[in-house]
Amino acid sequence: MQRVLVVEDSKVVQQVLRHLSSHYLDVVVDFAWSLEQCKGFIEQSNYTLALVDLTLPDAMDGEVAKYTLAKNIPTVVLTSKIDEYIRQQMLELGVIDYVIKDNRDSYHYAVKLVAQLLRNDGCKALVADDSAVSRALMKGMLEKQLFSVSDAYDGEQALQMLKEDPEIKLLLTDYAMPTMDGFELVKAVRNFRGRDDLAIIGLSGAGKHGLSARFIKYGANDFLTKPFMNEEFHCRVMQTMEQLSLIADIKESAYRDHLTGLNNRRYFYQYAQRLLKNKNQTNVLALLDIDFFKNINDSFGHEAGDHALKQVAGFLKSKFNDSAIARIGGEEFAVVLNNTSIDEAESLLNTFREQLTQFELTIAEQPYCLTVSIGCTSLHNVSLTSAMRSADKALYQAKQQQRNCVVTAI
Ligand SMILES: Nc1nc2c(ncn2[C@@H]2O[C@H](COP(=O)(O)OP(=O)(O)OP(=O)(O)O)[C@@H](O)[C@H]2O)c(=O)[nH]1
Numbered sequence: 001m002q003r004v005l006v007v008e009d010s011k012v013v014q015q016v017l018r019h020l021s022s023h024y025l026d027v028v029v030d031f032a033w034s035l036e037q038c039k040g041f042i043e044q045s046n047y048t049l050a051l052v053d054l055t056l057p058d059a060m061d062g063e064v065a066k067y068t069l070a071k072n073i074p075t076v077v078l079t080s081k082i083d084e085y086i087r088q089q090m091l092e093l094g095v096i097d098y099v100i101k102d103n104r105d106s107y108h109y110a111v112k113l114v115a116q117l118l119r120n121d122g123c124k125a126l127v128a129d130d131s132a133v134s135r136a137l138m139k140g141m142l143e144k145q146l147f148s149v150s151d152a153y154d155g156e157q158a159l160q161m162l163k164e165d166p167e168i169k170l171l172l173t174d175y176a177m178p179t180m181d182g183f184e185l186v187k188a189v190r191n192f193r194g195r196d197d198l199a200i201i202g203l204s205g206a207g208k209h210g211l212s213a214r215f216i217k218y219g220a221n222d223f224l225t226k227p228f229m230n231e232e233f234h235c236r237v238m239q240t241m242e243q244l245s246l247i248a249d250i251k252e253s254a255y256r257d258h259l260t261g262l263n264n265r266r267y268f269y270q271y272a273q274r275l276l277k278n279k280n281q282t283n284v285l286a287l288l289d290i291d292f293f294k295n296i297n298d299s300f301g302h303e304a305g306d307h308a309l310k311q312v313a314g315f316l317k318s319k320f321n322d323s324a325i326a327r328i329g330g331e332e333f334a335v336v337l338n339n340t341s342i343d344e345a346e347s348l349l350n351t352f353r354e355q356l357t358q359f360e361l362t363i364a365e366q367p368y369c370l371t372v373s374i375g376c377t378s379l380h381n382v383s384l385t386s387a388m389r390s391a392d393k394a395l396y397q398a399k400q401q402q403r404n405c406v407v408t409a410i
Contacts, residue, residue, distance in 0.1 A: 001027070001028070002027040002028075002048040002049075002118055002121065003027060003028045003029075003030070003045055003046065003047050003048055004021070004025060004027055004028070004029045004030070004047065004048060004049050004050070004051065004114060004118070005029075005030050005032065005038065005041055005042070005045075005047045005049075005050045005051070005052075005068070005073070006021070006029060006030070006031050006032070006050075006051045006052070007031075007032045007033075007034075007035070007037075007038045007050065007051070007052040007053055007056065007064050007068075008031070008032075008033070008051075008052075008053045008078065009033050009034060009053060009056045009057055010053075013053075013078075013101070013107065014031055014033075016104070016107045017031070017051070017107055017110075017111065018031060020107055020108060020111040021111055021114075023111075024111050024112060024114075024115045025111065025114060025115055025118070027048070027118060030045070030047075033056075034056055034057065034058045034059070035056055035058045035059035035063055035064045035067065036058055038050075038052070038064055038067065038068070039067065042067075042068070042071055042073070047068075047073045048073075048074070048118060048121060048146075049073065049074050049075070049076070049114060049117055049118065049146075050068040050073045050074070050075045050076070051075075051076045051078065051110060051111075051114055052064045052065050052068055052075055052076075052077055052078065053077075053078045053079075054077050054078065054079040054080075054086075054090075054098075055079070055080070062077075062089065062090075062093070065077050065090070065093055065095055066093060069093055069094055069095070074096055074117070074144065074146060075095050075096060076095065076096050076097050076098070076099065076110065076113060076114060076117070077090055077095045077097075077098040077099070078098075078099050078101050078106075078110060079098055079099070079100060079101065080100070080101045080102070081100075082098065082100050091230055094144070096117065096144050096145060096234070097113060097231070097234055099113065112242075113238065116238055116241055116242050116245065117145060117146050118146075119241070119245055120145050120146040120147050120241060121146040122146070122148055123146075123147055123148065123169050123170070123241075124147070124148050124149075124150070124165065124167045124168040124169060124170075125142050125147040125148070125149045125150075125168065125169065125170040125171070125172070126149070126150050126151065126152060126158060126161060126162065126168050126170070126171050126172070127139050127142065127149060127150075127151040127152070127172045127173075128151070128152045128153075128154070128155060128157070128158035128171065128172070128173040128174060128177065128182070128185060129151070129153075129172075129173070129174040129177065129203070130153055130154055130174065130176070130177045130178060131174070132153075134174065134226075135151045135153070138172055138233075139151055141230070141233055141234070142170075142172070142237070145234065145237060145238070147170065150168075153177075154177045154178050154179045154180060155173070155177050155179060155180025155181060155182065155184055155185035155188075156179045156180045158171065158173065158180075158185055159180065159185055159188050159189065162189055162193065162198070163192070166193075168198065169197075169198060169199065169241075169244065170198070170199045170200075170201070170237070170240070170241065170244075171189065171198060171199070171200045171201070172200075172201050172203065172237075173185050173186065173200065173201075173202055173203065173220075174203045174204075175202065175203065175204045175205070175211050175215070176205070182202055182203070182204075182215065183214060183215070183218050186200055186202065186215065186218040186219050186220050187218050187219065189219070190218070190219035195219065195221060196244065196247040196248075196251070199221045199222075199240045199241060199243070199244045200215075200219065200220040200221055201220060201221065201222045201223060201224055201236060201237065201240060202215030202216075202220040202222075202223040202224075203223065203224050203225075203226055204223065204224075204225055204226065205225070205226050211223075212225060221240050221243065221244075222236055222239070222240050224236055254266065255267035257326070257327040259306055259309060259310065259327070260309055260310050260313035260314075260327050261310075261313065262313050262316075262317070262325055262326055262327045262333070263324065263325065263326040263327075264326060264327060264328075265326060265327075265328040265329070267326060268324070268326035268328055268334050269384065271324050271326075271336070272285065272324075272336060272379065272384050272387075273384055275336065275338075275379065276379065276380075276382070276383075276384060279380075279381065281338065281339060281380070282339065282340070282341060282378065282380045283336055283337060283338050283339070283340065283378075283379040283380060284336070284337045284340050284341075284342055284345035284376055284377070284378060284379060285334065285335075285336055285376065285377055285378075285379040285387050285388070285391050286334065286335045286336075286337065286345065286349055286374055286375070286376040286391065287328075287332060287333070287334055287374065287375045287376070287388075287391045287392060287394075287395045288316075288332070288333045288334075288335065288372045288373070288374050288395075289331060289332045289333075289372060289373050289374075289395055289399070290308075290309075290312060290331040290332075290370055290371075290372055291370065291371045291372060291373055291399075291403040291404060292370075292403075293305065293308075293330075293331040293370075296308050296363060296368070296370075300363055300364045301364075304363050304364050307362075307363065308361055308363055308368070308370070309327070309331065311361045311362070312333075312356075312361070312370070312372075313325075313327060313333070315356060315359055316333060316335070316352075319352050319355065320335050320337070320352070322338070323335050323336055323337050323338060324336045324338075336379060342376070342377075342378050342408060345376055346376065346406055346408050349374050349376060349406045350406050353371070353372060353374060353404065353405070353406060356370070356371065356372060357369060357371055357404065371403060371404035372404070373395060373398035373399050373403045373404065373405060373407075374395065374398060374405070374406040374407070375390075375391045375392060375393065375394030375395025375396070375397070375398055375406075375407050375408075375409065376391060376394060376406060376407075376408050376409070377390040377391045377394060377408065377409040390409035391409060393409060394407040394408060394409040395407070
């Protein structure tokens with residue numbers, strides 16, 4: 001589990017950092033006031049990352065950063081002043097980055113930087129460069145930013161590695177490489193990995209600015225001109241990864257039902273359409289609708305109704321954890337049972353239905369049991385529209401019968 005340690009002696013700054021951390025960091029964050037307290041925390045817990053003030057009353061000369069780094073904790077430094085001497089000192093120490101505390105936005109930047117570094121943690125990156133020295137340098141710099149890094153000596157090798165590993169999220173590629181240069185590599189990679197799925201930063205030598213622009217035209221997200229400063233490299237990588245994360249967040253929220261955390265209707269339709277393309281797989285589509293749900297809203301209020309929906313969603317997830325589940329309407333859910341015959345599906349759905357009748361929800365602090373009606377149909381060799389229509393018709397029949405039952409469309 002990821003954990004962050006913040007060491008800051010100013011009460012006001014600590015308060016600001018606490019506020020921003022609760023907003024941006026979804027991990028445990030401990031706050032220490034001094035080097036001594038910092039040592040105590042490190043004895044107790046393992047930290048993924050430390051954000052430390054360079055000057056503390058009991059550590060005036062950056063000893064806290066030296067201490068966290070000596071304990072192998074990747075460290076970002078907060079400093080109220082910066083000059084070439086301090087900068088060099090910090091780079092030599094091996095801190096990931098430094099943030100100058102000169103306005104409120106710096107704290108914002110610092111916490112967002114920590115958030116991005118936590119996202120980088122274990123994220124795969126690939127460096128493609130024919131120079132072993134350059135490769136080792138960039139590998140080291142990326143590892144400092146918590147990436148898990150592999151490297152390739154030319155474009156062809158890099159392309160092969162990217163084809164084999166869709167988990168690689170960042171590619172740094174030089175332009176001049178034997179067998180396949182950086183442009184060819186970027187063009188080839190973009191045929192199967194989009195800009196929002198794999199970030200690419202192109203590198204070119206000094207005085208070749210035209211090359212940088214062409215990198216972008218061929219599909220790179222950004223570029224760097226060699227030789228680059230440590231900070232420039234760091235900022236470019238961070239900014240590019242932050243954009244990728246933002247797009248991932250937007251995509252995630254576009255496909256998620258905010259109330260229950262399940263997939264939403266949009267996701268479900270796209271998923272089912274994709275599934276139907278595989279003609280060899282027999283799947284079953286089930287539509288589940290809570291019986292007399294309106295009674296919950298009417299008796300206990302809309303908020304209690306929301307709470308009930310969340311509990312039913314959680315129950316569904318626990319029982320069909322290998323299947324795609326979505327909330328496709330108010331109190332209506334869809335489940336796709338993969339590689340299942342219609343008879344098997346009917347039996348599984350009946351078991352679920354019976355288990356739900358035994359499951360006690362908590363509504364307005366009281367136990368409450370509810371039931372669902374289910375319509376199901378084969379999702380194989382049909383159009384999605386026709387499968388939805390059949391399942392809907394079966395669900396209607398289930399409602400017309402006694403409810404709390406499964407009807408299969410023939
Ligand atoms: N609390 C809450 N209620 C919702 C939500 N979406 C839809 N509903 C309510 O769900 C209820 C659905 O009512 P009906 O369509 O009459 O269905 P029902 O009461 O479940 O009856 P049957 O389906 O015929 O068994 C309505 O009262 C909607 O307002 C939601 O997100 N939250």
